Amino acid sequence: MKKRTQEQWLELIQQQQASGQTQAQFCREHSVCPRYFSLRKKQLTGPEKSSPFIQAKRTLPSANSRYLTVRTATAEVVIHQALSPQEIASLVNALS
Numbered sequence: 001m002k003k004r005t006q007e008q009w010l011e012l013i014q015q016q017q018a019s020g021q022t023q024a025q026f027c028r029e030h031s032v033c034p035r036y037f038s039l040r041k042k043q044l045t046g047p048e049k050s051s052p053f054i055q056a057k058r059t060l061p062s063a064n065s066r067y068l069t070v071r072t073a074t075a076e077v078v079i080h081q082a083l084s085p086q087e088i089a090s091l092v093n094a095l096s
Helices: 006-019 023-029 034-045 085-095
Strands: 067-071 076-080
Touching: 006 023, 006 034, 023 034, 076 085
Parallel strands: none
Antiparallel strands: 067 076
């Protein structure tokens, strides 16, 4: 069995995903043990510890924008800027 660094495993995993091949096909072609490939893939790309926080990215609104848009990986909320901070807080609480 060939020793690989973490970076080499990550590169192999990315190559397999980009190849369009099944894991089994890719492993046969690259002489990699399918079980060990699955284990390393799970270790290196598995779900991380969940956090109650999301990453926010601020963008400047256009001059005539009257709306505030909040986007996450799975949702988008558009809020009219006339809402008070208390109303926005109530909305966020209701969505959580």
